Every structure is written in C-alpha cells, then in structure tokens.
Amino acid sequence: MHDNERSPLDSPEPDGHSRREVLRNAGAAGAAGLGLVALGSSVPAQAAEASGAGGSGAAEATTAAAPARQGDTMIGVPFERRSTVRVGIVGLGNRGGSMIDLFLAIPGVQVVAVCDPVKDKTAKAAAKVTAAGQPAPATYVKGDHDFENLCKRGDIDFVYVATPWDWHFEMAKTAMLNGKHVGVECPVSLQLDQLWELVDLSERTRRHCMQLENCCYGRNEMRVLRMAHAGKFGELLHGAGAYNHDLRGLMFDPDYYEGPWRRLWHTRLRGDLYPNHGFGPVANYMDINRGDRVTHISSFGTPALGLAEYREEHMPKGDPSWKETYIESDRTISLVQTAKGRVIRLEHDVSTPHPYSRINQLGGTKGVFEDYPARIYIEPDHTNDAWGDFAKYADWDHWLWKEHANPPGGHGGMDYIMVFRLMQTMRLGLVPDFDVYDAVTWTSPVPLSHLSIKAKGAPQQIPDFTRGGWRKARGGVNSEKPSET
Known part of the structure; x- marks a missing residue:
C-alpha cells in the first residue's frame, strides 16, 4: 500500500548534488511556497493571498467552473478486447x-x-x-x-x-x-x-x-459492498475510512523509501496526504459518481509534533532530516458531504503511535458495519446492543473472492484480486470497474483538505469531475462474473 520506489529526485544535478539533496536542504523554506496556489485550482496568486487563512475566500478559491470538455465522457467506455x-x-x-x-x-x-x-x-x-x-x-x-x-x-x-x-x-x-x-x-x-x-x-x-x-478489492470491503447494494443496511446514511498507520520508522529509514521523498511531503502540506484507501471503498458503497457525488469537504488538523519528536529520539544530530520543518497535521479529520446528504468521515495519521486501521465503516437505517476488528449490527439479525459475527456473512462474498479463495500476493490477497480483475476487463473488452473520475475524486481530498485546514475548516467545494455524468446509475466494483467466451 506504499509507493516506496526510488525517486528520480536522487539523480545528480550538474553541481554533483542530487535533486533530493537540493529538496532536503530547502524543505523548510519551500513549505510555504507549495501551499494554497500550487495545490488549489489555477487561482491567481493575488486572490490566494487575499483569501488569507480564515473567512470564505479560501473556499471560494477552489470553486471555479469546470473547464470546457475536450472529448466525450469516459463513463461506460470499454477496453478494446485482446487475447493478451x-x-x-x-x-x-x-x-x-x-x-x-x-x-x-x-x-x-x-x-x-x-x-x-x-x-x-x-x-x-x-x-x-x-x-x-x-x-x-x-x-x-x-x-x-x-x-x-x-x-x-x-x-x-x-x-x-x-x-x-x-x-x-x-x-x-x-x-x-x-x-x-x-x-x-x-x-x-x-x-x-x-x-x-x-x-x-x-x-x-x-x-x-x-x-x-x-483496498476496494479487500474481502471485507467487497462483502460489505454487496450487502449495501442489496439493501442489508437500509438507506445509507454515513461511512468512514482512514489511513491510520504508524510510518515514523519507515519514513526515517533511508533504505525503505530510498531517501526522504515521502517524509518531505510533511514539510509541504497540512491535509490528508493519502485518502484513497479509506475513501475508495466507502465511495463504492455509496455509488459515488454512479448516482451520488461528493460535493464539499471540511477538514481539521492537529499540530504537527510526531515526526519532530521521533527525530529527537532516534536521529543523530548530523542527520539531514534536522533541516526539515514539518507542517503536516499529525491527524487530519475530514467530513465529506454528498449530493444526497450522506456524510463520509476521513482520517489520516502516519506520524503517531497507534495500531493500523482503515476504519472502514458503513451505516444506514437498518444497521452498521465497522472494521478493525470486523463487526456488524443490522436488523433484524441482531438485538440487545450486541455486535454480530461478520464471518457468518461469508455467503455475501463477491464472486472474485469465491473464485479465488486463497489469492497470492500481499495485503491479504487484495492486490492479486485487483490485478486479476483489471487484466480480465482488458482481455474481455469490458468497462473497467473504476475510471479517471473515481481516481481524481478519491484523490481530491489531498489539496482540498490542505486548503480547508488553512481556512480553519471552511468547506471546500469538490468539483464535479464527471460534469454531470454522476447522476446516472451504473456498474462498478460490484460486478457480475463475466463469460470468458
């Protein structure tokens, strides 16, 4: 779940220093320059400065009308069929x-x-x-x-x-x-x-x-998805997702990330740097971009203390990380509103000690599911305020998990399921389970949460990247098993 590849920033510049070294030395000074204007829409610098840290100006800075469409929608467009x-x-x-x-x-x-x-x-x-x-x-x-x-x-x-x-x-x-x-x-x-x-x-x-x-292809996530679409949770009301994962040791490990590229983002942004793992599954449950859409996000962040404290305890004084100034909130909490009035809570925390959790929660008029650990409470199955055993709902597993009960690869097999399904849709000439509109929607909390925190929680409009295409119900990850013929 981590992009831990070598960054091209390590390649040498003409003066013999890598671009990574240049960034490392400029980390603190560059944090402010990579703020509101660079991360928002194409807002003139004067307008961004005028908006300040409070009031509604920062919110308005991200609400420009959608740019003119340059081609037809990609909603429902299948891949070209191919044998290989x-x-x-x-x-x-x-x-x-x-x-x-x-x-x-x-x-x-x-x-x-x-x-x-x-x-x-x-x-x-x-x-x-x-x-x-x-x-x-x-x-x-x-x-x-x-x-x-x-x-x-x-x-x-x-x-x-x-x-x-x-x-x-x-x-x-x-x-x-x-x-x-x-x-x-x-x-x-x-x-x-x-x-x-x-x-x-x-x-x-x-x-x-x-x-x-x-994570959209995790076994629990796909089971909850099928149950939600079958009405087991009633009318959907709220959900939550997160990336709460203590990465302090890995971010200061020069071998794991082969340099500080991931840690350096904590010198540039204050918002949710990694919303996708929590946001994607909940968006699927609620048919975001497939009958509903997300409209606004309000975000709040704690002080940035965790990485500096970890550095104090574990890094020698001569380490280059001592030139870095961290501004990323240790924990970011965002509330996302949908067009149908539903609420999604997103969290991000990679710089304080805590067990791993993506939260993965879904609630409706008939009950609720919560993960980490997995537990469920829905009517009429459960009573007396006692959580039920989610394992008893294995019959609701997606066909991909029934067909691949013990998939190879990491993260409990979800990686294999994802790659298998993607390659299957390409071979058979099917519409992909998700598209560019999902990609940018799930990522939009990165810049928008940063802007909201700078504006003391002021709501930021989430663009309609589909340009109206979200109103039509359509398929997604909750797919039917295709014929191979």
Missing part, C-alpha cells in the same frame, strides 16, 4: 518489484518492458519475467525520463506506475499521450489543476487512467 494484455511497468522498488509477480501469475498477461533508474532492480525484474517463461522484457534504466521511451513503444497496452508521488501525474500523462491505458498507485496526483488535466487527457485520448485502489 501487454504491460509496461515503471518503478520497481518495494511495490512495483512485488506487483510484477502478480502480473506474471495471471494468464493472458505479458510483461513487455520494465523501467527503473536503479539498474539492479530492473535486472531483477527482468529475471522474474524470463523465469515465468516469458520473453526477456525491454529494460529502461537511462535516467529519470527513460519511462518516456517505454511509453512510446507500440507493443504496450497498459502502463503500471509504482513510483514516488512526485512523478505520478507526469507518468500518467505521458502514457495517455502515447496511446496507453494507465494505472497509477495512490495518489494519482496532489494538485487540483493536475486532477482536471488527467480527466481532460483521458477524455481526449480515449485512454483509461485508473487509480489502482487495492
């Missing part, structure tokens, strides 16, 4: 280096090319491909932008991006401009104007751009 899906993988660190195993495990998928500036990682990935009985893939290792050459190939159908966040937008854009469908690890981008650009590019190029949100 040819894949190019960009980023081969912890995430990409393990996900390649899943692509290779699925029949009808060929890994054609791999790319990473670290030659050893690319060589290991190429060896996995040949060990799986496939032809040796092309390798791209010549610096930061060699991914552009991978995307230009004529024998690739799908580009998978598993790199540091800084590069997600540029790589997704390049893939689509070169006629490739693209799937990106979370988040798809961190700026509102870039989210709109991805929508426009997908519509103009007729290529799908997907946020590869693996």
Whole structure:
C-alpha cells in the first residue's frame, strides 16, 4: 500500500548534488511556497493571498467552473478486447518489484518492458519475467525520463506506475499521450489543476487512467459492498475510512523509501496526504459518481509534533532530516458531504503511535458495519446492543473472492484480486470497474483538505469531475462474473 520506489529526485544535478539533496536542504523554506496556489485550482496568486487563512475566500478559491470538455465522457467506455494484455511497468522498488509477480501469475498477461533508474532492480525484474517463461522484457534504466521511451513503444497496452508521488501525474500523462491505458498507485496526483488535466487527457485520448485502489478489492470491503447494494443496511446514511498507520520508522529509514521523498511531503502540506484507501471503498458503497457525488469537504488538523519528536529520539544530530520543518497535521479529520446528504468521515495519521486501521465503516437505517476488528449490527439479525459475527456473512462474498479463495500476493490477497480483475476487463473488452473520475475524486481530498485546514475548516467545494455524468446509475466494483467466451 506504499509507493516506496526510488525517486528520480536522487539523480545528480550538474553541481554533483542530487535533486533530493537540493529538496532536503530547502524543505523548510519551500513549505510555504507549495501551499494554497500550487495545490488549489489555477487561482491567481493575488486572490490566494487575499483569501488569507480564515473567512470564505479560501473556499471560494477552489470553486471555479469546470473547464470546457475536450472529448466525450469516459463513463461506460470499454477496453478494446485482446487475447493478451501487454504491460509496461515503471518503478520497481518495494511495490512495483512485488506487483510484477502478480502480473506474471495471471494468464493472458505479458510483461513487455520494465523501467527503473536503479539498474539492479530492473535486472531483477527482468529475471522474474524470463523465469515465468516469458520473453526477456525491454529494460529502461537511462535516467529519470527513460519511462518516456517505454511509453512510446507500440507493443504496450497498459502502463503500471509504482513510483514516488512526485512523478505520478507526469507518468500518467505521458502514457495517455502515447496511446496507453494507465494505472497509477495512490495518489494519482496532489494538485487540483493536475486532477482536471488527467480527466481532460483521458477524455481526449480515449485512454483509461485508473487509480489502482487495492483496498476496494479487500474481502471485507467487497462483502460489505454487496450487502449495501442489496439493501442489508437500509438507506445509507454515513461511512468512514482512514489511513491510520504508524510510518515514523519507515519514513526515517533511508533504505525503505530510498531517501526522504515521502517524509518531505510533511514539510509541504497540512491535509490528508493519502485518502484513497479509506475513501475508495466507502465511495463504492455509496455509488459515488454512479448516482451520488461528493460535493464539499471540511477538514481539521492537529499540530504537527510526531515526526519532530521521533527525530529527537532516534536521529543523530548530523542527520539531514534536522533541516526539515514539518507542517503536516499529525491527524487530519475530514467530513465529506454528498449530493444526497450522506456524510463520509476521513482520517489520516502516519506520524503517531497507534495500531493500523482503515476504519472502514458503513451505516444506514437498518444497521452498521465497522472494521478493525470486523463487526456488524443490522436488523433484524441482531438485538440487545450486541455486535454480530461478520464471518457468518461469508455467503455475501463477491464472486472474485469465491473464485479465488486463497489469492497470492500481499495485503491479504487484495492486490492479486485487483490485478486479476483489471487484466480480465482488458482481455474481455469490458468497462473497467473504476475510471479517471473515481481516481481524481478519491484523490481530491489531498489539496482540498490542505486548503480547508488553512481556512480553519471552511468547506471546500469538490468539483464535479464527471460534469454531470454522476447522476446516472451504473456498474462498478460490484460486478457480475463475466463469460470468458
């Protein structure tokens, strides 16, 4: 669930220092400059400054009308049917280096090319491909932008991006401009104007751009999804999702993230840096972009203390991290409103000690489900204020989990289920389970929560990235098993 690849920021500049070193040295000074204007819509600097930290100005700064559509909607657009899906993988660190195993495990998928500036990682990935009985893939290792050459190939159908966040937008854009469908690890981008650009590019190029949100394919999440759509929770009222995961040790580990790229985002933003894992499943339960849509977000953040305290206790005084000033709230709490009046609570906390939780809650007029640990209370099954055993609802498992009861790979098998289903939709020429509108909606809390916190919780309008297409009910992750013929 982490993009822990080597960042292109490590590559040397003409003066011999890597761009990562330049960023590290400028971390504190750059935090303010990457604030309201850079992360909001294309708002003039004067307007952003005038809005200040309070009042309604900051809220209004993100509510510009949707840009003119450059192509037809991508809602309901199927993939082209193909017997073999040819894949190019960009980023081969912890995430990409393990996900390649899943692509290779699925029949009808060929890994054609791999790319990473670290030659050893690319060589290991190429060896996995040949060990799986496939032809040796092309390798791209010549610096930061060699991914552009991978995307230009004529024998690739799908580009998978598993790199540091800084590069997600540029790589997704390049893939689509070169006629490739693209799937990106979370988040798809961190700026509102870039989210709109991805929508426009997908519509103009007729290529799908997907946020590869693996938690949408978790067993519990898919079971709750089916139950919700069958009315077991009654009329849906509220939900909650989170990324509460103590990452302090990993963020200060120079080997795990191969540098401070993830930690540096804590010097730039105050909002929810990683909303997708919690937001995606709840959005599916509520048919967001499929009959309902999210309209506003209000966010609040605690002081930023956790990373500095951890550094004080664990890092030597000469460590470069001592030049960093952290502004990211230790815990961000956001309330999201939908057009139908429902409420979604999102949380983010990666810098304080606590057990892992995505919360994963759904409530309606007939009951509620809560995860971590999984428990359920719905009428008429449960009474006397006693939680019920969620394991007894296994009959509601999605067909993917019934067909793949013990899937390989990490995160309890959800990664495999996600890749299998995506590759299946591409082979059979089906509509993908989610699209660019879901990708940008699930990521929009990143810039908007930052703006809301700066404006003391003032609501920020969430754009209608579908440009009205959300009003029509349509399918999604709660799919029917397709015929292979």
